[in-house]
Amino acid sequence: MIKSHDTQVERSLITTQSIVRLGQRIRLNFDKTRDQWILLGPEKVISLDPIAQVIISRCDGSCSIATLVEQLSTEYNAHSKDIEEDVLLLLQDLVDKRFMQL
Amino acid sequence: MSMNNQATDEVTMAEEAKAPLALLLELTHRCPLQCPYCSNPLKLEKVASELNTEQWMQVLDQAAEMGILQVHFSGGEPALRKDLETLVAHAEKLGLYSNLITSAVNLSQTRINTLAEIGLGHIQVSIQDSDEKLANTIGGHPNGYQLKLAAAKHIREAGIPLTINAPVHRLNIDHLEASIQMAVDMDASRIEVAHVQYYGWAYYNRKYLMPTRKQLDWATEVIKKASKALKGILSIDYVVPDYYAKIPKSCMSGWGRQFLNITPSGLVLPCHAAESITSLSFDSVVDKPLNEIWKNSEAFQRFRGTAWMPDTCKKCDRREIDWGGCRCQAFAITGDASNMDPACQYSPFHQELLELATCDANSTDYNFTYRRINIFNEH
Numbered sequence A: 001m002i003k004s005h006d007t008q009v010e011r012s013l014i015t016t017q018s019i020v021r022l023g024q025r026i027r028l029n030f031d032k033t034r035d036q037w038i039l040l041g042p043e044k045v046i047s048l049d050p051i052a053q054v055i056i057s058r059c060d061g062s063c064s065i066a067t068l069v070e071q072l073s074t075e076y077n078a079h080s081k082d083i084e085e086d087v088l089l090l091l092q093d094l095v096d097k098r099f100m101q102l
Numbered sequence B: 001m002s003m004n005n006q007a008t009d010e011v012t013m014a015e016e017a018k019a020p021l022a023l024l025l026e027l028t029h030r031c032p033l034q035c036p037y038c039s040n041p042l043k044l045e046k047v048a049s050e051l052n053t054e055q056w057m058q059v060l061d062q063a064a065e066m067g068i069l070q071v072h073f074s075g076g077e078p079a080l081r082k083d084l085e086t087l088v089a090h091a092e093k094l095g096l097y098s099n100l101i102t103s104a105v106n107l108s109q110t111r112i113n114t115l116a117e118i119g120l121g122h123i124q125v126s127i128q129d130s131d132e133k134l135a136n137t138i139g140g141h142p143n144g145y146q147l148k149l150a151a152a153k154h155i156r157e158a159g160i161p162l163t164i165n166a167p168v169h170r171l172n173i174d175h176l177e178a179s180i181q182m183a184v185d186m187d188a189s190r191i192e193v194a195h196v197q198y199y200g201w202a203y204y205n206r207k208y209l210m211p212t213r214k215q216l217d218w219a220t221e222v223i224k225k226a227s228k229a230l231k232g233i234l235s236i237d238y239v240v241p242d243y244y245a246k247i248p249k250s251c252m253s254g255w256g257r258q259f260l261n262i263t264p265s266g267l268v269l270p271c272h273a274a275e276s277i278t279s280l281s282f283d284s285v286v287d288k289p290l291n292e293i294w295k296n297s298e299a300f301q302r303f304r305g306t307a308w309m310p311d312t313c314k315k316c317d318r319r320e321i322d323w324g325g326c327r328c329q330a331f332a333i334t335g336d337a338s339n340m341d342p343a344c345q346y347s348p349f350h351q352e353l354l355e356l357a358t359c360d361a362n363s364t365d366y367n368f369t370y371r372r373i374n375i376f377n378e379h
Helices: A049-057 A065-075 A081-095 B004-011 B053-066 B086-091 B111-118 B130-141 B143-158 B171-187 B201-206 B213-229 B290-297 B297-301 B328-334 B350-362
Strands: A027-031 A036-041 A046-050 B023-027 B071-074 B098-100 B122-126 B163-167 B190-195 B235-239 B261-262
Touching: A036 B163, A046 A049, A046 B261, A049 A081, A049 B111, A049 B213, A049 B261, A065 A081, B023 B053, B053 B086, B053 B290, B071 B086, B086 B098, B086 B111, B111 B143, B130 B143, B143 B163, B143 B235, B163 B171, B163 B201, B171 B190, B171 B213, B190 B213, B290 B297
Parallel strands: B023 B071, B023 B261, B071 B098, B098 B122, B122 B163, B163 B190, B190 B235
Antiparallel strands: A027 A036, A036 A046
């Protein structure tokens, strides 16, 4: 059951080709008491708006950010360039906080 | 304007208790280390008064029911409780995010692997210094440093995220850069560099611990540079020493707003140091449900919201940012917990606080008192 020792020695910079998933032992939960989606991690609770929740819930390690942006742009009928910008900004911030990982 | 207006204003200002976010359980006050800045009270609770497994499990049930999201298992040293795994498993079953705050010196690889399997979310390991000799002197444990290094390795091998807690003070602050590097080498994702806060044992040992202004300014620069250089590798949380501050800290993000602390015997506190305010009395989970204590107990209601504040705080734009700062500090320095936090530049005691710091920082005496049970207890 021992997992590999993956020491992080440099900042992970994401691109549209990156496949992003939740960070180690980070949880995406619905908080019934406060009626909102949250990310739970060490000493922090990050409240998510509905869009952020959709983006993060689809980052399950199965598809690239480019694929995700394409899906969202079809579903929400929006320009993929705008969506791409928002998605990259959100995910880079969460990767920097170690709430998400490549 | 009617006569009733003031009463109405008071009602609007007194904040109703919202669900707390986090709960810290001091499972025991026993500890293998003896750090002279320990945040536990001088009068430590003894093993005979500790809540049993069943009682802690009921506390966890109530916490989940109240909407609490995170539970910190702390102490003393929580790993001295043989039921730690049982309690973490129960918290996880209830959907609570569990965090272990430990000295790690008696955390075996077997126990770490069990905790990983149970689903423990995160571990915080304290370090006393990056220099082995000084670390062991501060912690009062001959082999603490090496045991921590070994435990940190096992924690990361088991896939549990790691935070290093690094309290800094006059004796170790000059090694800050090496301590940050040590956290990177231990594969931590986070470090809390916390200037010692002067309550309990740290207040008692203040003159041995208070950094000089020059040390503080240097440390602040180190943190600034390291935060930039280590972005995405190590997040750095920095707690400043408020004796040198102009603006008080947002202590506990406000009294009774987000956080509660339970002592080994079950007393429920708005912060870990609240018992230092001797004018307050505290309810126990042995006698009352946790939610009732949170919502209605005298201790939580006393400084909740803004209605209790002195006029200067009530008129201040920052009243709902720093929530009047720290009540324990107001009590420790001024003798009245409802006074302004002396860390605030507008407090009449502000200058006195700065003078205390300057005077302590110039002391050349190193004869601090180790945290030990029984020193301040009645025999």
